[in-house]
Amino acid sequence: MKRVAFVFPGQGSQEVGMGKAFYDSYDEVKQLLDQADTALGTSITSLMFDGPQDELTKTENAQPALLLTSAAVLQLLEKEGVKPVMTAGHSLGEYSALVAAGALEPLEAARLVQRRGQLMEHAYPTGKGAMAAVLGLEQADIQHVLDQLDEQEAVDLANINCPGQIVISGTKAGVEIASEKLKEAGAKRVLPLNVSGPFHSRLMKPASEEFSAALKETDVNDADVPVYANVTAEPVQAAAEIEQLLVEQLYSPVRFQQILEQFVEADIDAIVEVGHGKVLTGLVKKVKRRMTTFNIQDPESLEKFMTWYKEES
Structure with a gap:
């Protein structure tokens, strides 16, 4: 069986139309995203599919939209029996990585990042x-x-x-x-x-304190596989440590280069970007050009990855 690492995109990768091809093609994706509309108290799917882009780009909308797109792809990969040996995400993407590792349920994670986005949006005066x-x-x-x-x-x-x-x-x-x-x-x-704000700086400290309270209302489990934390660039699996690092992540630098340096040296066959966009695939190539990479953001790219995954090594 091939050994793969999953990486998950963060804010900036959102785009009108994201996730729609999966929604139209797979009943389980439609069910997940319809449930998300109810859980979030807003039609996140209509924003994802139809925009407008400026509304989708608002932090409190972009964050659940990106997470849900990644979670939808994860469902399809799990159905095919594909499980990562390690995961990581860029900023917001760390929450998708925790979903992949079994530490967070998709709908709970979507609610949590919606709240995270609201707090980040209002943590510092707009335009300052x-x-x-x-x-x-x-x-x-x-x-x-x-x-x-x-x-x-x-x-x-x-x-x-x-x-x-x-x-x-x-x-x-x-x-x-x-x-x-x-x-x-x-x-x-x-x-x-x-x-819209000075993310991952000391100016986010006030948001982190309120976010800590929201996190206490969320069920966080131990991770099934190592999740490489943005704050430390080290693997973490214990629920209590995951929670602490998610709070610190709001005002700490994202050490993604260090994470990728460990991934490309690990005993894995490919790094797979799960969710909308190709930003992280590009970063991997800048760390190690010859690393095998895939990005899965529509049914065609999923099929391409699965064809490779099922090939004899």
Whole structure:
């Protein structure tokens, strides 16, 4: 049996039409997504299938939409007998990874990330926070620049994605000042991100405290397989540790490059991006070009993966 790792996309991969081909093709997906509409108290499916894009992109909508698309694909993979030996997700994607590992039920996870999205959206005044992608500069050099900023400018490392691609997050003024200084320090480009808040920075601490209360109302189980946590880039399976790391994740950097470095060196045959988009597949290739990868976001890509999976090694 082939050994595969699952990775799950985070916010930014949402797109109108996501999940619709699965919904139209598989009764079990239709049932899951119809149940999600009821559980969330809103027609998340109509937003996913018909938009508008700006409404789907709102954090409290994008997060359950992405999780549910991944959960739908997981259902189909489980039906085919495909189970990962390890999982990880990028930011929000960590919740999908926990669903894959049996630590969270899909509908409970959808409710939880809907609440997470609401808290993140309102944690910091709209328009006052910002994020930017820094290309072509080492982590230590970026950190050195950030350490020179005034305390009130508050900018942190947010996503360590792959060699040469790191995201910073903080106050709008701080990110603008840091962007200029990073260009002076040798960054090839610094690109502002179209996000609604300073995610994965110290400015999310207030949201983490409220989120901790929401998490206590959710059933979190021990994971069946290792889930590599964003905060530590280390495997975790105990429910109590999972809960603590999910709280810390809101204001801590996503160490995705470190996670991928461990995945590509592990005894696995492929890394499979489960859910909408191909962002993480691209990051894998930047860490190890020759790693076998798949992304499953529609019935055709599912069929392609299953054909490979069933082939004799």
